[in-house]
Amino acid sequence: AQRVTQPEKLLSVFKGAPVELKCNYSYSGSPELFWYVQYSRQRLQLLLRHISRESIKGFTADLNKGETSFHLKKPFAQEEDSAMYYCALRGMNRDDKIIFGKGTRLHILP
Amino acid sequence: DAGVIQSPRHEVTEMGQEVTLRCKPISGHDYLFWYRQTMMRGLELLIYFNNNVPIDDSGMPEDRFSAKMPNASFSTLKIQPSEPRDSAVYFCASSSGLTSSYEQYFGPGTRLTVT
Numbered sequence: 001a002q003r004v005t006q007p008e009k010l011l012s013v014f015k016g017a018p019v020e021l022k023c024n025y026s027y028s029g030s031p032e033l034f035w036y037v038q039y040s041r042q043r044l045q046l047l048l049r050h051i052s053r054e055s056i057k058g059f060t061a062d063l064n065k066g067e068t069s070f071h072l073k074k075p076f077a078q079e080e081d082s083a084m085y086y087c088a089l090r091g092m093n094r095d096d097k098i099i100f101g102k103g104t105r106l107h108i109l110p
Numbered sequence: 111d112a113g114v115i116q117s118p119r120h121e122v123t124e125m126g127q128e129v130t131l132r133c134k135p136i137s138g139h140d141y142l143f144w145y146r147q148t149m150m151r152g153l154e155l156l157i158y159f160n161n162n163v164p165i166d167d168s169g170m171p172e173d174r175f176s177a178k179m180p181n182a183s184f185s186t187l188k189i190q191p192s193e194p195r196d197s198a199v200y201f202c203a204s205s206s207g208l209t210s211s212y213e214q215y216f217g218p219g220t221r222l223t224v225t
Contacts, residue, residue, distance in 0.1 A: 034213075043113070044153075044201065044216040086153055097143075097166055098214060102152030 002027050004089050006101035013077045014109045021072040021104050023061075023087030033063055033070040034088040034098070044086070047072075057081070082108045114217035116202050122223045128190040131220045134183055135204030143214060144177055144187050145201040153201075159185065160207065192224045 003026040013019050025031065033050040048056045050063040050070060061072045070087060087101040115134040123129055135142045143158040157167040162179045170177070174193070179185040189196055199221050203214040 036214075043218055044203075046213050049213070097155055097158055100145075100153040100155070 002031075002089060002091065002099050004087050004099050004101035006085075006087055006104045008104045009102070010105045010107065012107045012109055015079055016076050019072075019074040019077045019081065019106065021085050021087075021106065023070045023072065023101060025068050025070065025087075025089050027068075027089060027091065030065075030092060032090045032092065033061070034090070035059070035061055035070075035072050036086040036088055036100070038084040038086070039080075040083070047085070077108050079108045079110065082106055114202055114204055114215055116200075116217035116220050118220060119218060120221050120223075122225065123192055124225055125193055126191045127224075128188065129192045129196075129222060129224075131187040131200050131202075131222070133185045133187070133202030133217060135185070135202070136215055137183065139204035139206045139215070140182075141205045141207055141214075142179060142185050143201075143203040143205075144185070145203065147199040147201060147219070156187070189222075192222075194224045197222055197224050 005024045007022055035047040036044050037047040038044040048054060048061060059072055059074045061070050063070050084103050084105050086103045088098050090096055090098045114136055117132045121129060140161050144156040146154045146156055154169055156169045157177045158165055159179045162182060175189055177187045199219045201219045202217045205214045
């Protein structure tokens, strides 16, 4: 069964400290992984996807197939990073739907 | 493009009343999704359409919920009768099946409160 697990509901990090938002998944095959972000009073939006292998707003995420993880990382947290973060998975079949984790609220402390 | 448009933005209703949420996807997108967001359960997919046809409604909680997409530019999610446990933020999202990434574009959401 497809499943996305974000073990932390809330993560508080001091400004300037490293950030790691955990995401583990369950999927038999090669899924596509995403991180979506929802800033206060803004729409949920795509932050990054694993196939792009890009860094967005200083965030990176590496797909680790051995550990079935897709953790989101940033070396130095900024106050504007405070938001709700969702890890998501989509299978490779045309009609596969995206499965979202329950989300982690990141709170950057001054 | 204004992006995905949802109305109303806020809805307060009494238990037992019918509630209709509306969504206009981004022009040209052929997938439309309805999600429900709560503190307890996070973001749950309720139903999604491809080319106006419902593909997967396994996330619809019960028969009180129904969704339609009469044309490519409009969809509704109806709850009848509504109950307090339906209180949540309901998001509509759309995507284009032509892109390899299937990135979803979300609307601003409708915050529903059932008293």
